[in-house]
Amino acid sequence: MVASPTSSAAAVLRAVLRNGPVPRRTLSRLTGLSGAAVSRHCARLVELGLVVETPAIQRMGRPHAPLDIDTDTHRVAGVHVAHEFCTVVVLDLRCRVLAQRRVPHVSGDPVEVLENAADELTSLVLEVIPGQAPLSLGVATGGWVDQDAGVMVEHASLGWRDVPLRDVFARRLGLPVHVDNHTRALMHAEELFGAVGNRDSVLYLFVGNVVDAAVRMGGRTMRGRRSAAGDIAHLPVGDPAVRCPEGHFGCFEATVADQAWSRRVAGRSFWDLLAAAESGDVVARRQLAERSRIIGRVAALLYDLVNPDLLVVSELGANSFPECLAAVREEVGTRSRAPGNPVTASSFDSSTVLAVSAGAAALDMLYGNPLSASFAPTSH
Structure with missing residues (x-):
């Protein structure tokens, strides 16, 4: 052929x-x-x-x-939609963050939030690359994202359903828009720019205010019908006393999600818990390590299901503190029946991982089909 x-x-x-x-x-x-x-x-x-x-x-x-x-001629832009804020970003073609800005949600209305993020991105682009338009826009977020339709089908922590991400940003910015779940986008980022490389099978686990998984088999990331693959929120491996918003007990996401975990075990915001741990607070670090142990139990379960060449964990504790990553590895090593069990933290540090996921949603399309990109030829 x-x-x-x-x-x-x-x-x-x-x-x-x-x-x-x-x-x-x-x-x-x-x-x-x-x-x-x-x-x-x-x-x-x-x-x-x-x-x-x-x-x-x-x-x-x-x-x-x-x-x-060529990391000088073109740029891509990105928007990541998180629970409390959006991250807008400008990146080069190696997915290196040139500038990013955190944009708090202005209301509970998804269209208002997205349009405000688009306006903030426009401002950032004018500062970083005045007179130049990005090649395209990548939009990444947690939860169920239908890549083909460009729609956020459901984001549990935000309470949003059927939000037309692609249409809102395309109308506001006039750019080609590529939408994906942030965990699948990070899988592509690891493949193109990080630790995954040409590995045939990889499992990626993301834990934030939402939890998601992505599976790469035979060199392809699995999506499922309407890109719904990777939902692990209701795995019954969490605290049996914790009830999720849908009325179930012991769900993984309801137990370990950033703000839910920190409010329950520490009585403060996750950002305050993380700051305390970074300042050397022993109790705070122990609380983050305990969360990592629960994450490790889920990782072990998924490891036996998929038997990947590599497990990548993107979670603020595991990305920031050696004892948290060690806790994940110990749980996987103890509970999984798969041989080897290589586990690594994300290739991208905690300060840029959300921005990278957004950029990767655009760059994966560019590197997969460069001749279809919408831009004028450039002379050198």
Whole structure:
């Protein structure tokens, strides 16, 4: 079967991303494409401002000009919608955060919240890249997100249903908009820019004010019908005395969600609990480690179900304190029957992980289909 120009161009672009700066000859070996095909795709990617030639390396014969991702010509934008605030962000094509801003929700009305975030993003873009429009906008959030429809079907902690994310932002900003669940977007970020790389099977577990999982098998992230895969909120592994909003007891999300956990065990906001732990408060760190143990029990259950090559945990405790990640690993090691059980924290630190998820929603589409991106060719 002959690869399409789009898939071949994507293969070249991803090979440059993973290996750049990289000579064309090496790209031919990495992608299995002919030298002529690689040269043709590289020329087009350079023309579009996605790839750039780096200073030539002098070897035997002609000098070679390795190729790398162009991180100067284009930018993407992102909006992450969380329980208490939105994060608006501008990123380069390696998903590096150039600037971000936290935007508190202005009301309980989802459209008002999203339009306000869009206006704040416009302000940020004008500061960071005046006179230039981002290639596209990525929108990420927790809960059930229908990627094809561009709709937040349900976000339990916000109480929002059937919110047309794509339509609201496209109307307000006039950009191509790509929408996804933040855990799947982070899986793509790990694949493209982080620790996952080319691993065939990966389990990603996200814990915040919502809890989600993403599963990658055979090199593809599972979505399910209407992108509903990954809902683990009601797994009965939490505190049996805790009742969730739907009337069930012992649910995972109702037990470990950020604000629910901190209010119950510490009587203060999660941000205050985290700040205390960062300042060395032993009790606060112990309370976060206990949450990590519950997360580890769920991770062990999912580990046995999926048997992945790697488990990635994105949770503020595990990302910030060694004892929290150790607690997750210990629970997985003790309870899972799968061999090896490699567990790692997110490649992206706590200060940028939400922003990265939003950017990755856009960049995954770009790296999957670079020739369809909506932008004018760029001369160099």
